[in-house]
Amino acid sequence: MATIKDVSQRAHVSPATVSRVINGGNGVSDVTRAAVLAVIDELGYQPNAFARSLATNRSGGIGVVVSEVSSAVYGGILQGIESVTERHGMHLLVSSGHARAERERKAFEFLRQRRSDALILQLDGAQDAEVVAWSRLGVPLVVVGRRVEGLADRCVFLDNVAGGELATRHLLDRGHRRIAHIAGLPSIQDARDRFTGYLQALADHGVPFDASLVADGGFVEEGGQRAMRRLLEGGEPFTAVFAANDQSAAGAMRALRDAGLSVPDDVSVVGFDDTLLAHYMVPSLTTVRQPLREMGQAAATLALARLGIAAREEVNLRFEPVLVERESVAAPRAGHTPA
Amino acid sequence: MATIKDVSQRAHVSPATVSRVINGGNGVSDVTRAAVLAVIDELGYQPNAFARSLATNRSGGIGVVVSEVSSAVYGGILQGIESVTERHGMHLLVSSGHARAERERKAFEFLRQRRSDALILQLDGAQDAEVVAWSRLGVPLVVVGRRVEGLADRCVFLDNVAGGELATRHLLDRGHRRIAHIAGLPSIQDARDRFTGYLQALADHGVPFDASLVADGGFVEEGGQRAMRRLLEGGEPFTAVFAANDQSAAGAMRALRDAGLSVPDDVSVVGFDDTLLAHYMVPSLTTVRQPLREMGQAAATLALARLGIAAREEVNLRFEPVLVERESVAAPRAGHTPA
DNA sequence: TTGTATGCGTTATCAA
């Protein structure tokens, strides 16, 4: 493999000049530049990334911690990140945290040691305090999909409270009053926020909260199914349900179908995330979309800005959820109570 | 940030000794080792990855080119790859090729220049000849999800012909004789192989091939929908359809529903890939599963073996498809022809 | 505009 020295000798210039040509080429005469370029081409010379990194203390890599390298829910974030890093010639070091604090810590340390120029973190397990501690370690760091107290200026997140409100309000606007909620994992802030939004929407419409209409779905399909069964068995009537994510909504719909109830005729359902399956379910699922790609792009732009690479443009940090209307919501049947 | 020199001075040994301690520590007395380790801990010393790479000419990174960083279809491959690289302390450099030769070439060059110790390629666009040329460039290279002629010993792939056969045979076994096929992108080998499997199964059962029962679905939902519409309009009767992937199967089912036909009562449907949506469709989709995680793991193991890192165990290269039976297939109705 | 010389932090070779 040809080195900068090989090029310099063959071009009858110094290594420094070759280096200049490679890096922008300021302060090099046109003739020398052309000569050097010719030799570079001739030799098929490519700078050694290691040596360059050692000299500049830059890797050209952005480390990313995600809950899962390929996630049906958060995949869009990674796509968004890549779309901008690619444009700036940076590469991606990806490691997954599996939504567990310990694994996330390991992934973080790993990527940091590998000298990522900056880190983008999508964390589920780690505590706020820990993330704050990490932020003091020197590596520029951006958090995505979460708002960490104390790092507000480097967090790209969805307003989940607004999302919960949006979903619930949509049902209220259609005339529903008895609206159940299938909650997500209580350990996850997103889940709590969506629940808060649900409560706020009810309060805004003067609908009293009924705790017996809330069941735990744990963000998974089976959980949603069990939750819906419990709600039906509970005997408290309701005409609609807001599930904290699409998967638990799918489970709920399955339980409703098993109980011989029709969606949306007997019960309306709203999900959250707008994952692929929302489109494919029958009836297709009305849900709340997270603009994941855009969030990923914002996070990456923020990270690059911290490195002085991307223009320090205005980056949106708080993203608003969007209601995607499909077929799973209808007005409540007059005088009908399914449960 | 502390360097090896700082450690050596404080421990009153040479940098060389510190280096030895870090890398296995052979040929170091227990006392010195303990002393060095203590200082390392005290200073929070971490070796500089760049310098180490420059000296060893190894990055500890595996480059991966995938069609999409987060793909509903191929995501499992990346998960499988990560599960083994993680175990060996290697990191992942990920870049996407967007299923286009030009982008794939760029991604390959990029990762190669970034000095990945090895590359794992999941390619859709690049020609075989090009991949073979790449393999001569020096970087150990493994291809996944495809069998490249001339690189057979480093290709991890699914037997797509067997998959096409499996799907078609399943329908034949249920008594279907008029079986349509919604083909995938003709430019992609997988699509052609699945079609070949379809033909073979028909031939094995003595069922004559009818070209008017084949329509192009292009691997996408709308394509599948259009294809099914064309098949129905074509007027040739059929009682089942094998779609080259789940998405086009979903489109086909949509078209059938729009035409007032029932799945599986009027028409049975088999898909391919066993993506998430197969589980969520109504009726849920009988389909052919690719063992993607396992394939990813095999590819990674192969790559590490080429680096002399993982044990050179026997790695399975050819993977067999698995039929996943769900609700979209039934025996044909006696004397009934939908189209 | 160009060249010289040095440093970046390791690993590895060779002696001791």
Place this chain on the structure above:
DNA sequence: TTGATAACGCATACAA
């Protein structure tokens, strides 16, 4: 078992 020292390949401060 340990140490001195030369690579590794590039960027850059300083000189010319």
